[in-house]
Amino acid sequence: MATSNSGIDRRIRKSKKTLKDSLIALMKSKDFREITITDIVELADLNRGTFYKHYQYKEELLEEVMEDVIADLIISYREPYKHVDVFTINELSVSVIKIFEHVANFADIYTLVLKSNALPTLHDRICEELKKLPLEDLEDYRPNPKINKELASxxxxxxxxxxxxxxxNTDFKYSAEYMAEQLLEIITNKPVNAVYKISKTCKAGPQE
Amino acid sequence: MATSNSGIDRRIRKSKKTLKDSLIALMKSKDFREITITDIVELADLNRGTFYKHYQYKEELLEEVMEDVIADLIISYREPYKHVDVFTINELSVSVIKIFEHVANFADIYTLVLKSNALPTLHDRICEELKKLPLEDLEDYRPNPKINKELASxxxxxxxxxxxxxxxNTDFKYSAEYMAEQLLEIITNKPVNAVYKISKTCKAGPQE
DNA sequence: AAATTTAGTGTACAGATGTTCATTAACTTC
DNA sequence: GAAGTTAATGAACATCTGTACACTAAATTT
Known part of the structure; x- marks a missing residue:
């Protein structure tokens, strides 16, 4: 049951699209909190009842906007794995780049939605998808039975x-490639246990 | 400028506390979204204008509730470092345990607020504090100039x-100690580059 | 203790919300 | 193409929101 399902009544499709477009347009000029449902339907030139027929509140409308974006995220990271049964660090990095490229492609909307703090559930929704990432495989190949899979995921x-x-928050000051590099660098840069003890300013007694 | 500042007019302190208590009480029986400001002030037995004198909307009231909780988080993780200038993995693990213990202590309110998805900014607010953690030191001692500090943080x-x-989400089915163990295990369990290539089901051509 | 400041109250009002219902218009099914 | 279904409309209504203002009661300042 996709959001942009074409098997749905054309009237519904049109109304929903107009409502989404109107909300996005309004978010560009005013704060999400200040946007009323009346504002949205007036810009959309639809009856207020039409809004309530499909959504309970404006957050739900924005959620649906983001579902379309997340659908693209899923396609993006799956793409490099389509025809591959064996993967190496290189294919992993391709997949990781795809994620960041996807975010860069939707930079406008990510900025709008993440900076507006309009969707409490968005973080969790994105992470839900990220958990399904091939990155899990990265964990699997170094079998550490002590590690709880759910927590690690x-x-x-x-x-x-x-x-x-x-x-x-940096307004995309890095490239998608740089972001992917950084992620792989952080993931692979693990501490050596032996070097664990470090001094900060000066050596002191264990307790004072 | 703490939230429970005792240097503030007693009337304000009382009103704010009553409002916070009322909100928490209401959240235990109904969904955050369904709680109206009228509900809150009626339970608090205060004039609606009193609410608006201190807060713009109910999220702001809940934010202040969480600021009190976060104040405790900060105290919790700083405590083991009070009298220590040199730290080892053991002291780090003590600090990490303190974080999870703090969350366990406020399990009720964390459950209430995180599961209600009432505060869009809460994730970011918590992370803002977590970024100040001594865990940063964990990064510092293994100097990798390639890694971007802000991104890693x-x-x-x-x-x-x-x-x-x-x-x-598991309703605290693990102990705080277990959580700390897991975090340290995940952090220290880094892959060896050499073993990076793994096969999934069967070996296949690079592209089809 | 008196003077001043400021929080809380009660009332009022315009606008937004969320729901209901009868009516019209558009779409789907056959 | 006709019949049946369902989306969209417009109007109406009770409730909630956000703000304003004059009033009182409690705090702080001197």
Missing amino acids: SYQAYAILGMIIEWV | SYQAYAILGMIIEWV
């Missing part, structure tokens, strides 16, 4: 989201 | 948030 997904958020 | 902070969210 959530760790990894939110970590990548963290990089994306930082990227958005 | 955001990566690490959101990664820990990811673990916390997963923990909340």
Whole structure:
């Protein structure tokens, strides 16, 4: 049941599209919080009842906007794996680049939505998808039975989201390739246990 | 400018506390979205104007509730470092345990707020604090000039948030100690480059 | 203790919300 | 192409929101 399903009544498709476009347009000029449903339907030139027929509140409308974006995210990272059964670090990096490229492609909307803090569920929704990433394989090949898969998976997904958020906050000052490089660098740069003890300013007693 | 500042007019302190308590109480029985400001002030037995004198909308009230919680988070992780200038992996793990213990102490409110998806900014706010963690030191001692500090910091902070969210979603089925162990295990378990190539199901041609 | 400042109250009002319902218009099915 | 279905409309209504203002009650300042 995709959001842009073409098997749906044309009237619904048109109304929903107009509502989405209107919301995006309004978000470019005013704060999400200040946008009323009345604003949206007036710009969309639709009856207010039409909005309530499809959505409960404006967040739900924005959610649907983002579902379209996330659908592209999924396509993006899956693409390099289409015809590959064996993968190496190189194919992984291709997949990682695709993710960042996808974000760069939708830079406008990511900026608009992430900076507006309009969608409380967006972080979790993105991470839900990131958890399905081939990056999980990165964990699998170094079998450490001590590590809890679910925790590690959530760790990894939110970590990548963290990089994306930082990227958005810099107004995309890095390239997608650079972001992918950084992610792989961070993932592969693990500490050597022996070097763990370090001094900060000066050596001091263990307790004072 | 703390939220529970005692240097503030007693009337303000009382009103704010009553409003916070009322909101929390209401959140236990109904969805955040369905709670109206009228509900809050009626339960608090205060005039609606009093709410608007201090807050713009209910999210702002909830934000202040969480600021009190976050204040405790900060105290918690700083505590082990009070009298230490040299730190080792052991002291780090103590600090990490303190974070998870703090979350466990406020399990009720973390569950209430994170599961309600009421605060779009909460993730970012928590991560803002996590970025200040001594974990940064963990990065510093293995100097890799290729790694972008800001990106790595955001990566690490959101990664820990990811673990916390997963923990909340399991209704705290693990202990704080276990969570800390897992975090340290994940952080220190880095792949060896040589073993990077793995096969999934069967070997296949590079492209089809 | 008196003077001043400021928080909380009660009322009022315009606009937004969320829902209902009868009516019209567009689409789907046969 | 006709019949049946369902989306969109317009109007109406109770409730909530956000703001304003004059008033009082409690705090702080001197």
